[in-house]
Amino acid sequence: MKRIILLLLTFLALASCTNDSLNVSITNANVEQQVRPMPLATATPRFSWNYEAVDAYDIVQQDYRIIVASTAENAKNNVGDLWDSGVTESSQMLYVPYNGKTLQSRDKAFWKVITTVTAKGGKKAKLASEVKSFEISLLNQEDWQAKWIGHEFDDDVLVGKTRLAARYLRKEFALKNEVSEARLYVSGMGVYSAYLNGREIAPEELLKPTLSWYSKRVYFNTYDVTSQLQSGDNAIGIILEGGRYTAIRYNAENPNWDGTENVFGFGTPRLLLQLEVTYKDGQKETIVSDETWKITNRGPIRTANEWDGETYDGNFEFTPACHSEDLIGIDTLASKARHDMPIKSEANLCGWAESGYDDNAWLQAELVEAPEGQLSPQPNPNITVMEKLKPISLFQKGDKWYLDMGQNMVGIIDMKARGQQLGDTLTLRFAELLTPDSLLYIANLRSSENIDRYICGVQTLRATSLPISWHPMFVYHGFRYVEISGLRETPVLDDFEGCVIYDEMPVTGAFETSNEIINAVYKNAYWGIRGNYRSMPTDCPQRDERMGWTGDRTTGNFGESYIFNNHQLYAKWLTDGDDSQWDNGSLANVIPPYWRGYTDNMTWPGAMVTVTDMLYTRFGDVEPIRQHYAAWKKWMLHMKNDYMRAGLMPRDTYGDWCMPPESLELIHSNDATRITDATVISTPFYCYLCGKMAKFAEILGFDEDMAFFNQEITTSTIAFNDKCFNRVTGVYANNTVTANILPLWFGMVPKGLEDKVMNSIVDKTMNECGGHVSTGVIGIQQLMRCLTEYGHGDLALKIASNDTYPSWGYMYRNGATTIWELWNGNTADPAMNSGNHVMLLGDLILWEYEYLGGIRALEPGYSKIQLKPYPIEGLDFVNCAYNSVSGRIESNWKREGNRFEWDIVIPANTTAEVSLPTANGYEVKTYGSGKYHLTSKL
Structure with a gap:
């Protein structure tokens, strides 16, 4: 009876959360700030939540109580048999750590939070979140029974532009009872798609698992496949391609050269898979990848190289063919995928991934060497089709058709074609621009081919009443225009759809002004930023590069994180940086270092430090500081001990990259008066990063480290001003805007002389540059905020709203729908001239949110x-x-x-x-x- 009364009182108390006097509810209750639930890589998760209030003021959380239970019923009834935090007097609602019974791999738990809040006028309410669940992934190597399998095929082309036919793997198995629950744990190196009983698992996802530095870490995905299994006969199928695990380029004659001729590779495709089944009677069964599996590379995907494109040959489709009524249409899949967006529809999938298929001609899979890296649960969502885009025009030139998507986008094209004949080849070629003759402009793609091919086979043509429907599975392109050849019938716009892909994450920001140029550039930035998320923040999505260049995001990450909740992506990227650090402390310029550039400079690898700070400031997450402090400290000491000279840091690699040159056809300036000296760039950046490290040390309680880094700032500031500053004229070095703005923004200018230095910046900008940008990647990272902070917001606004060269508005006025790599992107040498980069955004987005909008965090996570x-x-x-x-x-x-x-x-x-x-x-x-x-x- 006492228990019944207690439960009734609890119910009545919680019901008060919906009373009319205080309209407040708990929302966004989550574990580890996941944008959608994924099995966790930790046994000590952290809980967060916030509130939604309507017509309520001064809401303050007085206490919380977290209930974690082994069943949903227990959680509903406030029985925390795993953990009951008790009523804790605190306003904390971010990252409350689990402190209950030890959780193990595979454990599933249910949780909720109960809080007391007060409001203006003394109102008070007891609130409860919905019951939610979380699951622990496989945390230990001992959890795995599966073996890595694959096969080396003689027709693999592993030199030059590497080409591998996709591997198709299959396994049939029988389940003896009704299934209560099933989990699939799978890692396919480099990219994979998985199928159960002929249906794709998570068809909305692409290019999985997430990228990593494979010699240190290999990620696996987890799926709940309970509904896709049946008692009796079942079959599982996997398609594997090389992705970034296999080198995209390899020059055998010069294998150590870093650049487009060589991309670091780790081997040929391989699979690790473990299917764990729990029957309704409680018994368990495990199906694993091993040498009993079958494998072939004689399937229709003949090659899929991210830089060059995918070739699908219908003559290699598996038999028996689908009947026309069994064809999996793109619209059918769309109804099952998140966002209602079409993803993968392969007619050849009927049969080979189902039980009863004749695989006698297939080979036995072989046990292969496991990747060197630690097997880890993937911490971030996969790349997903996040939007679909219809082309705005279609025109013909000769025997080719041209699509205009109306937007420089990143993704793939889903196409339909009618009237094709056996052996026809449909070719889609992608580019960002057209030539004056309305042909594809491909000069800026360098060696990247960007061509997808579909070859019509017998089975595809059996269903003559249906059009061919196809899109690639393992590649992506950066493009606005598509050249299509091989069509026999006149196409229409509805035959084509662009699938916009990037790492799944919500949009968190919105910004607009009364200024057309600023709004247009913001939209261009939005498209450019999300188009450069490919399991890492990349430089570009179209040419033979697509790498995680660190310096492109040194400050940009702060602006991006207003527009997108990129917390999980950037946290994973820091792990990539830590994993790929050399023993001497050196960090790469490209992370993961598929291009092996360890040139030791402050401004590019320093992004690891600034991203760590962003995750703390923007999202309130201290864990990246704890995880990576030792690595970043090791790097800072390496730079100091190996390169510091009398308090100055002369080491640099790229300078103020991509500043406006003196001639419009140039990529880089040759004019010494425009070029900022290495020491003038690196020393202020060293001080700036020391400030971040001192902040981290203070958070972690490392007082000696904090004192050390603060002393480094003092020592280098004195040395820098003695060497580089003219107190009479108020200029640094050769008086470039970058030379002056770095020490000013980083707090190195002698007290009382700040306005003098700012006047030098304004004079240079107005009188020599006509109120235009004169900086490259380094200077632009501070320009807008510094001008505004020191009373020259009018000049910052002029720079932001200019539409003449050089400016962001100039890009827009000249047809850009993203951000160019160069200020003179419409005239410069195409050798390095991407139409979709984000590095020149600098602090523009940050300025828009924090200065024009005025939103800033005074405490981490905006508490x-x-x-x-x-x-x-x-x-x-x-x-x-x-x-x-x-x-x-x-x-x-x-x-x-x-x-x-x-x-x-x-x-x-x-x-x-x-x-x-x-x-x-x-x-x-x-x-x-x-x-x-x-x-x-x-």
């Missing part, structure tokens, strides 16, 4: 917020919103004459320091959560 917009004259309005880990923040302002109106939203359980612009500066006041309308006179 305390600053709202301080800069209503620069020339802008009529700015609308800015960010879905932070603490909740949604909004800052929407407009000005009419001297009247300023501002609507703000502060999320529940946070406070904001609100700086209201006035004619005399700012009025500063602290606000609790809620929606507010503020006005002032400017």
Whole structure:
């Protein structure tokens, strides 16, 4: 009876969360900030949540209680048989660590959080989240019974432009009872697709598993396949391709040369698979990859090289063929995939991945050497088709057709064709631009072919009433235009659809202004940033590169993380950097280092430090600091001990990369007056990174390290100013904007002389550069914020809204729908001239959110917020919103004459320091959560 009364009282208390007096609910309850549930790589997960409030103010969490249970029923009834945190007086709602019974591989748990919140006027409510679940992945090598299998085929081309026919692997097995639960653990090196009983598992995912430095780490995926199994006969099938595990390029005559002739490779494709089945009677059975599997490379995917494209030959399709009514159409799959987007539809899949298929002609799989890297649960979602795009036009030239997607995009084309005959080859070639003659412009693709081919086979043509429907499985392209040849009937626009792919992540930011150029460039940045997520942040998606260049994201990562929740992607990238660090401490310029460039400089590998700081600041996550502090410290000491000279850091590799040159056809400037010296770049960056490391050391309680890094800043600042600063003129070195802005923004300018240095920057920009950008990748990372912070927001706005060369607006006015690699991307040498790079964005996006919108974090994860917009004259309005880990923040302002109106939203359980612009500066006041309308006179 006591228990019944207690449960009734608990129910009544929780029911109060829905009362009309306080409309607040717990939302976004998650484990490890996952954007969607995935089996965890840790036995000590961290719990987070935030709140949604309507017409409620000053919401403050007074306490929380986390219930973790072995069953959903226990969690529902507040029985925490795994962990009950008890009522804990705290406002913490991010990263509360599990502290219960030891969790093991395969454990599944159910959890919820119960909180007490108070609001303005003394209102109080007891809230409870929905019951959610999490699952522990396979954490130990001992959890695996499976063996790595594969086969070396004589027709593999492993030199030059490498070409491998896809491996098809299959295994039939019988299940003796009804299945209660089943998990598939699978790692296919380099990329794979998996099938059970003829149906693809997670057809919306592409290019899986996620990339890694395979000599240190190999990731596997986990799938709940309970619904795809049946008692009796079953079959599992896998398609394997080389991906990045097999070298995309290999020059056998010069194997140690780093660059487009050689990409680091690890071997030929191989598979590890473990299917664990639990029957309804409690018995268990495990099916594993081993030498009993069958394998062939005589399937229809004849090659799939990420730089060159995929070839599908229907003459190699497996028999028996599908009947026409059995063909898996793209629309059928779309209804089963997330986002309702079409993914993979292969007619040849009927049969070979089902039980009863005759595989006598196939070979026995062989046991192969396991990859060197540690087998690890994948920590981030796979690449997914996130949007579908219809072409805007279709035109013919000769026997070829040309598609215009209307947008430089990254992904694949799903196509249909009618009236084709046996042996026909349909060819799709991709490019970002057209020539003046309306042909594909491919000069900037270098050795990358970017061609997909479909060869019509007998079985494809059996269903004559249906059009051919096809798209590649293991490649992607960066393109706006597609050249199509081999069509027998006139195509229509509806025959083609662009599948936009990138790592699955939610959009978290929204930004617009009254300025056309700024809005257009923001849209271009949005497309460019997401198009350069391929299990790592890449430089470009179209040419023979597509690498994780670190320097492209040194500051850009802070801006990107307003637009996207890229927490999991960037956390994984830091692991790639740590895994690929050399024993002497050196970090690569490209991470993972598929191009093996360890040239030791501050500005490119330093992105590992800045990304670590971003994950802490933006998402409130201290774990990357704990995990990687030792590695980044080792790198900093390596740079100091090997290269520091009298307090100065002379070591650099790339300079102020891609600054506007003196001649429009050039890629890089040859004018010494435009070039910033290596020491003038590297020493300020060394000090900047020392500041980050001192911050990390303080967080971790490493007082001696904190003192060391702070002393390094002092020593190098003195040496730098003595060597490079002219106190009379207020300029550094040769007076480039980059030379001046780095020490100014990094706090190295002698006190009292800051305005003098800023005046040098303004004078250079206005009088020599006509109010235009004169910096490359390094200087642009600080330019917009520094100008605005020192009272020159008008100049920052001019730079942001320019549409003449060099500017972001110039790119837009000249047809760009993403961001160019070069300021002069429409005239420069095509040898290095991508139409889809993000490195020149610098701090533009960061400036837009933190200065125009005025949204900043005063404490990690936005538990305390600053709202301080800069209503620069020339802008009529700015609308800015960010879905932070603490909740949604909004800052929407407009000005009419001297009247300023501002609507703000502060999320529940946070406070904001609100700086209201006035004619005399700012009025500063602290606000609790809620929606507010503020006005002032400017």
